[in-house]
Amino acid sequence: MAKFIPRAVFPAQLSLPRSYFLGHHASGLSKMKTMLSSIDLIIECRDYRVPLTSRNPLFEQSLAGLERLVVYTKRDLGSKDRPSDRSREEIIRRWHAPHHTLFTNHKSKRDVKSVLNFAKDYAAQSQSLLGTRILVVGMPNVGKSSLLNALRAEGVHRPKAAFTGAQPGITRKIASGVKIVDRDEERGTEGVYLVDTPGVFIPFVPDSESMMKLALVGSVKDTIITPVTLCDYLLFHINKQPQGQRFYDEYCGPTNDIVDLLDAVCKKTGRLGKGGIPDLDAAALWIIQRWRQGNVGTFLLDEVEEDSLAKKMNEEVAVSLSQAKKQRKQEHVARGKAKHTAA
Ligand SMILES: Nc1nc2c(ncn2[C@@H]2O[C@H](COP(=O)(O)OP(=O)(O)OP(=O)(O)O)[C@@H](O)[C@H]2O)c(=O)[nH]1
Numbered sequence: 627m628a629k630f631i632p633r634a635v636f637p638a639q640l641s642l643p644r645s646y647f648l649g650h651h652a653s654g655l656s657k658m659k660t661m662l663s664s665i666d667l668i669i670e671c672r673d674y675r676v677p678l679t680s681r682n683p684l685f686e687q688s689l690a691g692l693e694r695l696v697v698y699t700k701r702d703l704g705s706k707d708r709p710s711d712r713s714r715e716e717i718i719r720r721w722h723a724p725h726h727t728l729f730t731n732h733k734s735k736r737d738v739k740s741v742l743n744f745a746k747d748y749a750a751q752s753q754s755l756l757g758t759r760i761l762v763v764g765m766p767n768v769g770k771s772s773l774l775n776a777l778r779a780e781g782v783h784r785p786k787a788a789f790t791g792a793q794p795g796i797t798r799k800i801a802s803g804v805k806i807v808d809r810d811e812e813r814g815t816e817g818v819y820l821v822d823t824p825g826v827f828i829p830f831v832p833d834s835e836s837m838m839k840l841a842l843v844g845s846v847k848d849t850i851i852t853p854v855t856l857c858d859y860l861l862f863h864i865n866k867q868p869q870g871q872r873f874y875d876e877y878c879g880p881t882n883d884i885v886d887l888l889d890a891v892c893k894k895t896g897r898l899g900k901g902g903i904p905d906l907d908a909a910a911l912w913i914i915q916r917w918r919q920g921n922v923g924t925f926l927l928d929e930v931e932e933d934s935l936a937k938k939m940n941e942e943v944a945v946s947l948s949q950a951k952k953q954r955k956q957e958h959v960a961r962g963k964a965k966h967t968a969a
Contacts (some may be wrong), residue, residue, distance in 0.1 A: 630880035632865035639834040640853060646827045646846045650798045651766075654738055654824035657800050659688055659744040664759060665821070667748055668694040669741070671764030671773060674704040674729060677718055678938045679839045680765050682828050689763070694725045695744055700777045700843075701771035702731035703920045714930045723933040732772040741773070744780075749815045757816035758801055764824025766794030767844040774804060776818050781806040781818075788822050792918075794845055797824045832941060835859075839927040846920060848911065857910035858884035858919055863927060873922045874913075884910075 668689050672680045679699065696717065705711040719727045726744065730737035749758040762770045771788035778784050787804040789796050799888040803819030831837045841851045861884050864870040871880040878890035883918065885906065891897065891913065892904030899905045916922050928934070 630641060630865075630871070632870070633862050633882050636835060636838075636859055636862045639838070642834040642837050642855075643850060644831040644834065644837050645673045645829065646831075646840075646850060647829045648795070648827070650795070650824050651826045652921070653687060654798075654800060655684060655826050658761065658763065658823055661761065661800070661821070662689070662692065665692065665761045666752055666754060666758045666925060667745075667760045667819075668692050668710060669760055669762045669773075670696050671693055671699050671768045671770050672696060673768050673843045673845070674698040674701045675764065675843055675926050676720075676839050676928050677926070680843075680845070681935075681938060681942075682765060682826065684829060686762055692750075692895055695741070695748075696722045696725055696727045697741060697773065698727065698729045699732065699764075701729040701737065701774060702733070702924075704924060704926050705729070705919070706924050707900050709967065714926075717932055719931055720932070730773065732769060732776045735780065738773075738776045739830060742777055742781050742806065745777070745818050746810075746813075746815070749807065749818050751812050753814065754816060757809075758807075758818045760818065761821045761823060763823050764825060765840070765845045766827055767792075768825060770820055770825065771797055774806075777806040777820060778804055782808055792844065794825055794847060797822055799824065809875075837860055842917070842927065847915075849961075853907045853910035854884060854888065854915065857888065857913050860914060860922075861887060863925065864923060867923050867925055870923065888913075 629799040650690050670685060670689070690937060698715075705715075709780075715727075716728055721727075728737070728740050728744065730741060732738065745758070745760060754836050762774060764770050769790075769819060771790045774788050775786040775790065778787055782805055784805070788801065801822045803821050805817050806817075806819035808818050809815065809817050825845070828840075831840065836853065837846075838856060840846055841848070841856055842860060861882070864873055865880070874887055880885055881887055888906040888909040892906065895909070895912070897905045897908045897912070913922065
């Protein structure tokens, strides 16, 4: 039998939307800016599976100058604590230096404690008389509220204070501070409070592949990109993993054809519509959900190398320059039209 060769590239999807910047993202961001003077520390949450694509230039601009802890959430979905995972994390740490970086699974006591200890040490150092206020920011659905709840449970043994959910946009407004560390007389520190914020999406996603990555990790609603396209992109990544096809070999042999895979899944799992027609969308959504739950491999969608962040930042500059050029052109055309109408 011929050796299976996975696709080397995924074709650009020119018709895909590349923005998802909603009203509550914009209002959340402007409210955050007005609060910064009363904030001591920022915790920026990033999804472990997309350490580059989840970089939001809006946070870089708005939060520059403030002390920041970068927390990579959902580590359990991207790492098995192999030596290769640990060396990747070292690279990511170096990207963010001098900011401190931590990697968490919200269900791991050890991971949650590492964030809590950072917050306690920070509070001890800053000796704020009014207590320490920490703003938690990040892309939609990255796990901000889950982290807040886990920190509160671990730190002050109190019940959940924020709603969480598998779709983006559960948190719509900035809440008031939630206590995660009590006043400590011995250390002479006041309490530590976390302020949860709505997820804020990137204003303009540079390419269709980045949009699909953000959709796969759940930063955009599942209705924005068709499930079959998204699942096809996931299949592209699955096939790139060593023995990736073992995640679907109970349905069919190795394939680069998403319809073949979905067809086989529909037949085996009974996802059939009227007249026995395979429900490809339902099968695609099912595979995507299984991946999101960690049942279809533990891998990243971004490639992490020492210089990847620098490259990404250069791309961002190029995109914003070309957008500025486009905007100037549109303004020029609009001015021309206005003159014509006036004449
Ligand atoms: N596997 C795993 N799932 C997580 C982790 N953290 C959060 N989640 C899940 O991710 C989903 C989103 O979590 P939320 O805490 O609601 O995310 P958010 O960033 O507050 O979302 P927005 O309301 O869009 O701002 C939920 O289904 C959580 O259970 C994690 O460390 N590991």
